Amino acid sequence: MNLYDFEPKIVAFCCHYCAYAAADLSGSMRLQYPPNIRIIRTPCTGKLEVEYFMRAFEKGADGVLVAGCEEGSCHFSDGNFLAKRRVNYARQILMEAGFEKERLRMVNLGAADATIFVPMVKDMIETVRNLGPSPLAKAKIFVKQENPL
Amino acid sequence: MIVAERKSIPDLVDILKDHQKILVLGCGTCVTVCLAGGEREVSIISSALRIASNIKGLGFEIEELTIERQCDNVFIEEAADAINRNDAVLSLGCGAGVQALAERYAKKPVYPGLNTSFIGILEDRGIWAEKCAACGACVLHQYGGICPVTRCAKQMLNGPCGGSREDRCEVRPDRPCAWQLIYHRLKDIGQLGRLTQIAPPKNWEPGHGGGCRVIVREDHRI
Numbered sequence: 223m224n225l226y227d228f229e230p231k232i233v234a235f236c237c238h239y240c241a242y243a244a245a246d247l248s249g250s251m252r253l254q255y256p257p258n259i260r261i262i263r264t265p266c267t268g269k270l271e272v273e274y275f276m277r278a279f280e281k282g283a284d285g286v287l288v289a290g291c292e293e294g295s296c297h298f299s300d301g302n303f304l305a306k307r308r309v310n311y312a313r314q315i316l317m318e319a320g321f322e323k324e325r326l327r328m329v330n331l332g333a334a335d336a337t338i339f340v341p342m343v344k345d346m347i348e349t350v351r352n353l354g355p356s357p358l359a360k361a362k363i364f365v366k367q368e369n370p371l
Numbered sequence: 372m373i374v375a376e377r378k379s380i381p382d383l384v385d386i387l388k389d390h391q392k393i394l395v396l397g398c399g400t401c402v403t404v405c406l407a408g409g410e411r412e413v414s415i416i417s418s419a420l421r422i423a424s425n426i427k428g429l430g431f432e433i434e435e436l437t438i439e440r441q442c443d444n445v446f447i448e449e450a451a452d453a454i455n456r457n458d459a460v461l462s463l464g465c466g467a468g469v470q471a472l473a474e475r476y477a478k479k480p481v482y483p484g485l486n487t488s489f490i491g492i493l494e495d496r497g498i499w500a501e502k503c504a505a506c507g508a509c510v511l512h513q514y515g516g517i518c519p520v521t522r523c524a525k526q527m528l529n530g531p532c533g534g535s536r537e538d539r540c541e542v543r544p545d546r547p548c549a550w551q552l553i554y555h556r557l558k559d560i561g562q563l564g565r566l567t568q569i570a571p572p573k574n575w576e577p578g579h580g581g582g583c584r585v586i587v588r589e590d591h592r593i
Contacts, residue, residue, distance in 0.1 A: 271411070272411075272415050273411065273414045273415055273418065276414075276415060276418035276419065276422070279422060280418055280422060315380065315415065315419050316419070316422075318379050318380035318381060318419065318423075319419040319420075319422040319423040319426070320422065320423055320426040320427070357422075357426045358422060358425050358426060360426075361425055361426045361427075361428065362425075
């Protein structure tokens with residue numbers, strides 16, 4: 223992979239009741255967003271555990287976006303608040319492990335917010351693009367350069 | 372229960388950097404309840420160690436396992452195969468668990484993954500508080516079930532120090548004054564008279580002051 227052609231891979235965990243619907247709506251509205259993002263539908267962001275974020279990065283994601291309902295309007299009352307705390311905890315562990323905390327982000331939006339979803343996604347992609355490839359990918363590049371085999 | 376918290380990932384990497392094959396071994400008892408060393412924490416810490424190792428090129432090969440209890444030989448047996456096929460064990464048990472493993476496997480390095488903090492309870496969601504100092508000579512009956520040895524920062528046994536502000540401890544303003552609690556508790560149970568009794572200087576020998584403690588029950592020995 224050439225660093226200058228870097229296209230970030232972003233895993234987006236989207237809540238079924240809001241962000242996933244917003245992503246769907248953005249398609250219906252013919253709003254385009256870059257293909258760097260891989261959407262995984264979750265029943266609620268409260269379903270997400272710290273392991274999910276860790277595993278996504280371990281498997282090669284350059285960034286992880288968690289998109290939940292607006293605060294106060296979670297379908298399950300407080301799932302998005304749980305997710306917010308878990309995201310903060312995961313960011314702390316990822317920083318200790320050598321990642322930039324900006325690679326993991328939580329956003330809140332409503333089901334009708336297609337026009338908000340698209341810029342949110344673009345902003346996340348730009349943030350990760352500026353950070354460069356995941357430190358794991360960088361490490362692999364470094365190893366390859368040292369051992370051309 | 373015993374309450375612990377995880378060591379930071381850079382600390383763990385530093386501890387483990389001389390090994391390749393590492394078993395991260397969780398404990399399903401106290402440290403699972405205090406969210407420090409159970410199956411989930413094993414998964415999270417292993418993942419973080421793999422990431423840190425790949426970034427730094429340390430080449431960790433990590434195996435994950437959680438057993439019911441690390442401080443008991445019967446349960447340690449369940450991890451025998453995994454311990455034998457790895458170079459080192461990172462125990463996510465309390466200090467007792469780490470030492471039980473080290474005693475059982477004399478030639479295997481066993482490292483602590485947690486900082487064992489205190490004996491306490493879940494006070495509120497995500498908040499654990501110390502309740503017992505294991506002083507070896509319990510005086511809870513004198514103080515309405517609130518321990519001045521543990522919960523008073525100055526371990527005052529004959530009344531408050533006088534430094535509390537409102538109901539807050541002057542040493543740790545985030546904690547209530549134990550003596551305020553003791554007073555209200557004794558009042559509620561109609562035993563305020565206990566406060567008129569003078570407690571003599573406490574004998575600290577049954578505590579850790581007398582060295583490492585051992586309890587022998589002859590009736591249970593074979």
